[in-house]
Amino acid sequence: MLRALALAMLVLVAPPVLAADLGGDTRRDSPILPGEKQFDSLSRDEVQAILDRLNVKPPADATTKTRLKKVIKSIELIRVEARNGNNPFNAEDPIDNATVNGIVVQQAVDDLNDDGNGNNNGAGLDACIGQTVTGVQPAGAPDIVREVSLVIDPVTLDCTILTGNSVDGAFLIMDFFDGQSQVQVGQDVLQVFPDATLPVWTLVDPNVIPFEIDPFDAARVQQFTLAANGGVLVRATLLFTPVGGTDFQVTIINLEQL
Amino acid sequence: MRVALTALLLLTVATAASAQESRRFRAIASPEAVPEGQEPVAQVDPVSREAANNAVKEVLQAWNDGRLGDYLGEDFVDRGRLLDSVTEDVPRDASVRVLGLSAVQTVQQFRSTGEGGARLVTSIVSANADTQVEFNDPVRGFRTLRGQNTFFLRITEEVVE
Numbered sequence: 001m002l003r004a005l006a007l008a009m010l011v012l013v014a015p016p017v018l019a020a021d022l023g024g025d026t027r028r029d030s031p032i033l034p035g036e037k038q039f040d041s042l043s044r045d046e047v048q049a050i051l052d053r054l055n056v057k058p059p060a061d062a063t064t065k066t067r068l069k070k071v072i073k074s075i076e077l078i079r080v081e082a083r084n085g086n087n088p089f090n091a092e093d094p095i096d097n098a099t100v101n102g103i104v105v106q107q108a109v110d111d112l113n114d115d116g117n118g119n120n121n122g123a124g125l126d127a128c129i130g131q132t133v134t135g136v137q138p139a140g141a142p143d144i145v146r147e148v149s150l151v152i153d154p155v156t157l158d159c160t161i162l163t164g165n166s167v168d169g170a171f172l173i174m175d176f177f178d179g180q181s182q183v184q185v186g187q188d189v190l191q192v193f194p195d196a197t198l199p200v201w202t203l204v205d206p207n208v209i210p211f212e213i214d215p216f217d218a219a220r221v222q223q224f225t226l227a228a229n230g231g232v233l234v235r236a237t238l239l240f241t242p243v244g245g246t247d248f249q250v251t252i253i254n255l256e257q258l
Numbered sequence: 259m260r261v262a263l264t265a266l267l268l269l270t271v272a273t274a275a276s277a278q279e280s281r282r283f284r285a286i287a288s289p290e291a292v293p294e295g296q297e298p299v300a301q302v303d304p305v306s307r308e309a310a311n312n313a314v315k316e317v318l319q320a321w322n323d324g325r326l327g328d329y330l331g332e333d334f335v336d337r338g339r340l341l342d343s344v345t346e347d348v349p350r351d352a353s354v355r356v357l358g359l360s361a362v363q364t365v366q367q368f369r370s371t372g373e374g375g376a377r378l379v380t381s382i383v384s385a386n387a388d389t390q391v392e393f394n395d396p397v398r399g400f401r402t403l404r405g406q407n408t409f410f411l412r413i414t415e416e417v418v419e
Contacts, residue, residue, distance in 0.1 A: 040299055040300035040301050041300055041301065069417070069418050069419070070379060070415040070416065070417055070418075071415060071416050071418055072309065072313075072413060072414070072415050073372075073378070073414045073415060073416050074412075074413075074414045075313045075316055075317065075329060075411060075412075075413055075414075076329060076330070076331035076334075076411065076412040076413075076414075077317050077329055077330055077331060077334060077409060077410070077411055078331040078333055078334055078382070078410050078411065078412050079334065079335070079409075079410040080407050080408070080409055080410070081407065081408040081410075082405070082407050083386070083405075083406040083407055083408060084405065084406040085403070085404050085405030085406060086389070086391055086403035086404060086405035087405055087407050088318075088321060088354045088389060088391050088405070088407075089321075089340060089407070090340075090343075091335070091336035091339040091340040091343055092339070092343065093343055093347050094340070094343055094344055094347060094348050094391075095347055095348060095349070095352070095391065095393075095403065096347075098405075099405070108401075108403060109403045109404060109405065
């Protein structure tokens with residue numbers, strides 16, 4: 001019984017083995033070499049196995065899968081993508097350039113907080129005076145909206161100007177709506193208002209919230225006076241400039257504590 | 259009887275094993291611009307991070323030494339303008355250095371045959387670099403201009419035995 005069962009097992013197992021032997025390459029001393037295209041698809045070990053069978057001895061310091069060495073012949077810089085800050089390969093000026101939020105400006109990184117008077121203080125209201133910023137689409141907003149946020153600390157009066165979304169407690173938020181859109185059909189509109197998310201500042205002059213320039217079809221200088229919760233008064237003189245019907249710029253002409 | 263059971267068990271295991279499949283991961287082929295006289299490799303052999311780091315440093319050293327023209331590809335946009343700007347606008351004592359390098363990738367690789375039948379491998383390598391330009395300003399003193407930039411380098415290697 002057992003012998004019969006063992007025989008049956010042999011019959012079951014043997015055919016695949018025999019088939020494998022018959023289908024394989026029996027010329028042990030002459031391995032089939034891979035073609036040019038096949039070569040690249042082989043693993044390091046497979047290539048080495050073929051080389052071993054061919055009795056090829058690679059140099060001792062070889063590093064690649066074929067035990068060959070690669071020596072650098074030339075290096076060329078073909079492109080530079082500026083991410084942030086200075087790009088020493090800016091063709092217009094390798095020194096006076098900076099990328100801020102993806103926008104390249106022809107101004108040195110350390111000049112961004114300079115008011116142009118040589119006092120590169122980077123703090124206080126002076127930090128923003130003289131700066132021009134182009135509005136960008138805030139995260140999550142429709143593509144017809146461009147925003148600039150002016151942030152002033154009510155205690156230290158340190159100033160920062162941001163493109164796009166503000167942080168809570170911003171001094172002023174400036175939203176531009178492209179008039180070609182279906183939301184504000186007909187004409188461009190600019191709205192200026194203090195941040196209401198965390199009401200640190202209140203617009204006292206003009207006493208209209210939001211202050212609106214409608215239509216916003218020409219450059220215009222506007223003055224705003226804001227009061228902080230602690231009683232500090234700051235007057236901002238800003239220049240708003242429409243750009244190409246779809247964007248706008250803000251230039252901080254002056255900021256002063258009253 | 260016990261032998262028979264063992265044999266049957268072995269047969270079952272063997273059948274299950276033969277049904278398994280062992281496949282390697284392969285990148286999905288996509289069309290790419292192939293430079294004239296070159297052909298893409300089937301499997302990219304990445305340029306090492308160390309080699310890429312040295313390559314970036316070499317290019318920046320050329321910026322410092324006024325030899326940038328030797329390292330700027332002919333297809334670099336505004337090549338001539340950049341060389342003029344570096345010569346005219348950059349202070350003589352200005353130098354740029356790498357503060358850090360990250361995300362080194364070999365994005366494309368081609369092979370070709372060079373002079374005398376040399377086997378060449380050309381790699382397009384991208385690397386994010388933190389750079390800093392330093393110089394003394396006669397009015398404002400020592401200045402440092404930091405930046406983050408992605409460099410795309412074409413590195414050509416010769417395969418030698």
